[in-house]
Amino acid sequence: MSHLLPVVVATPAYAGLGAALTYEHPEVLAPGTLVRVPLGKREVLGVVWDGAPLDTGADLATRPITEVFTPLAPLPASWRQLVGFAGRYYQRSLGEVALAALPPQLRELNGVQLARRLKRQPGPATAHTPPPVPELSPEQTEVMVRLHTARQPVLLFGSTGSGKTEVYLRSVQRLLDADPQAQALIMVPEINLTPQLEERFGERFGADGVVAMHSGMTPPQRLASWLAAHSGAARIVLGTRMAVLASLPHLRLIVVDEEHDPSYKSQEGARYSARDLAVYLAKQVNDSHPTPDGEASHCRVLLGSATPSLESWHASETGRYLRLAMPSRIGGGSLPRLRLVDMNHQPRKTLLAQPLLDAITERIGRGEQSLLLLNRRGYAPVLACHDCGWKSECAHCSAHRVFHKIDRTLRCHHCGFTERVPRACPACGNLDIAPLGRGTEQIEEHIIERLAGVLRPDGQPAQVARMDADSTRLKGSLEQHLARMHSGEVDVLVGTQMVAKGHDFRRITLVASVNADAALFASDCRAPERLFALLMQAAGRAGRDASLGTGSEMWVQTGYPQHPLFAALRQHDYPAFAAQELKDREAAAMPPFAFQALVRAEARSQETAQGFLNEAAALATELPGADQVTVFPAVPMTIQRVANVERAQMLLESPTRVALQRFLAAWQPVLLDTRQGPAGKGLIRWAIDVDPLNL
Known part of the structure; x- marks a missing residue:
């Protein structure tokens, strides 16, 4: 006798095929079992879903399941419930979410190939001797005590440099000590933040039980990490937003670092928010344990940020989240003093004001580092002809191609269309075509020219580096850039927002935002929130080492120095900024009030x-x-x-x-x-x- 089983496959919502398709198999398979099934003329990976199996009728034509992945344990109920919720809430098909959550290579393997991969999984963890742990500050100690008894999502509102990562490490340690099987999920918003976090967790807990999950890994690496998490061999999973959909059968702690970051919201496919799914996942795990059996059975979710999202801040104001504060920096480091440069008083087309250049030169002479922030890569956003008005528009997009001077190309950052820079204007033949606007390549070139002849304390010329999506594209280049910064080889780092958050650069004492005005008057209601968070996070890279004194500074070049956003930034007063923004949002009936x-x-x-x-x-x-x-x-x-x-x-x-x-x-x-x-x-x-x- 055969049975009819519901199986979800990767079909988009607009296909209208329903939540699950029905397939035939001689045996009843447990929900969560991975199978291969025919779909049209193809054979695809599917997941047996919840629902009572039915005996086949004589007149019902169904296709059989081709193969069952018996070596692999079924995906747990918590994972299936999370996928079901994500599909319903974000209005996507069940199979679209479920299959996208699985590693790509898993979708290509058959049962025999998978069995071989499982045999390659690492054996028992080797002995690890952890390094001495730092002593907790009074604020960290208080947070750890209150975390221990928390039964609701926790918003850790910690100043940059206040030691949030040590709280994460101690929370994981307490969990692993209490439960020999428990797993922890630590999420970061961007790939470039995973190497240093993986290093810190590996140093503290040993590399055997720590795996990473992000799109920058090779397909075999992603599959190996997923299998380690699914089997429970990986006690700690570090990853970007995709990691929230990993199969973690013994999950008891979720940390969302820099929870305010928009990178947690997917902009393609299911368009889910990993932060919001993390909160739901913890609640769902706890709902499945209505009478907790001891401390370790409770799943906690910890959202950390120095500039929380207004949604999370509002939730902590209304009591849905528990807010814990750590306003002080570890080691006595001070937050930088804000210096506003009124660009209305500078010569036209000034890239970097002379007082800012003087301050950077002074720091180089003391052996300190500076960071220049400009959230636009390339040399210039547009190449233009001033005679006829031609601009470097993309032939395929309603956008301009960006001028990249290093390889002399015009490159569309939306569709990728690239051409060599023309020798003359394509429209009128004018030889004088010039860049409009500025990008990180131009700032890097300018600062190198202006620092010519400036020497470090060791008598060597000042070193300038650029860190953006272009300069870190090649494998290993990100790690090389970070290593140069940490070693002190680089004196001035020019970068986009990827350098403004999460990094612990100990010798930076000056951070400068080259052009912050673009977001001040944007039509998007979230633009001020994003700008304030970016500037606060960037400022947090400075002044982390108290031994360098208390003279750290955050410079902002602006044409609107009287804007109220800068008044809150000067005081590092996020609560005041959030209160005003929430008041404006409520008056306009905008999220989180709608x-x-x-x-x-x-x-x-x-x-x-x-x-x-x-x-x-x-x-x-x-x-x-x-x-x-x-x-x-x-x-x-x-x-x-x-x-x-x-x-x-x-x-x-x-x-x-x-x-x-x-x-x-x-x-x-x-x-x-x-x-x-x-x-x-x-x-x-x-x-x-x-x-x-x-x-």
Whole structure:
């Protein structure tokens, strides 16, 4: 006798195939079992899902499961519940979320190949002698005591350099001591922060039980880490947002470092927020243990930041989260003093004001380091002809190609289209084409020129380095840049936001934001929050070593020195900034006091993309929750064309999360039907983005 089993496979929501497909197998397989099944003319990886198996009927035609991955333990119920919640909340298909959460190489292996991989898994951990641990500060000690009894999400509001990482380490140590099987998940927002964190955790706990998970790893590395986590061999998992969807059967601690960072929100695929899923995952694990058996059975979630997201800050104000503060820096280091440079009083086209250059020179002479922050890579955003007005627009996107002087190219950062820099204006033949704006390459070139002849204390010329997505593209280049900074070989580091957070550069005493004004008056309501967080995080790189004195500074070049954001920044007063921002958000009925979703559509013409969205909206006026949801007309996206595809979006707002979710769930079939109708002709794809960060 055969049985019918529900199996989820990677099918997108817009395919309309349902949550799970039905396959036949002679045996009843446990939910979470990995299988290979036929799908169309292909054979794909699937996961047996929850649901009672049915006996096959005589007249029911089903396809059989091809192969069962018997050597691998079924994916745990906690993982399946998390995937189910993510699919429902973010309006994606179950299989789309489930299969994307698995390592890519796992989807390509058959059972025999997987069995071979499992045999290669490392054996028992070797003995490890941990180094001496530093003594906790009074603030750290108080936080550890309150963490021990916390039964709600904890927001660790710790100043940059206050020792949040040591709190993470001690929390993991206490967990591992209490439960020989327990696992901890430590998340960071970006790949470049994982090497130093992996080093610190490996030094404290030994490398055997620590694995990393991020997209910068090779497919075999990602598979090995996933298998170690799934089997329980990895006690500590360090990773970026993808790690929240790893299979961790004995998870008891989740740390989300720099929880405010927008990188935790995926901008493709399921568009989930790893921070929010972490909070849900901890609650779900705890709900499955209604009568906790001792301390180790409780799963804690710890959100850490010096500049928390306004959503998390509001949750701590209303009591949903427990807020613990660590305002002091370890070792007596002081937060830098803010110096505003009014660029209205500087000569036109000044890149770096002379007082700032003098301050950098002074630090080089003392053997100290400086950091220059400019969140735009390349040499200049645009190359232009001043005679005819030609600009380096991308032929395939509604954006400009960035001028990269190092390799003399014009490169689109959206579609990747690259050409050599023309010798003359392509439109009028003028030989005098010039860059507009500034990027990290230009700042690096300028600072090298201005520091020519400046010597370090050892008599050697000053060294300048650049750290951005271009300079760290090659394997191992990120680690080399970090090593040069930590060794003191580099005197001035020019970088994008990737250098502004998480790094412990001990000898930096000056940080400068070269151009902070672009975000001051942006249309996005989150722009001030992001700018304040970036500047606070960047300032936190300075003054970490008290032995260098208390003269650390944060310089900001701005044309608006009287802007209220800088008044809060001068006092390092995040609570005052957050209070004002939340007041403004509440008055404008913006998140976290309202809930939003975007529906995005892509087509070969803007008319088709907007027409699809407006038609679907017109058919949704009677849906459940429609009376509590405001649906705005479709508009082009900020960059409306990418790779010759036109993009439009429609904003939805509601005062309640429940009403918005109910409306979106009921709207999905309408969107599917509209896609199949006349309004969907020429449409390439559509997707829903719940809780969007970029409008």
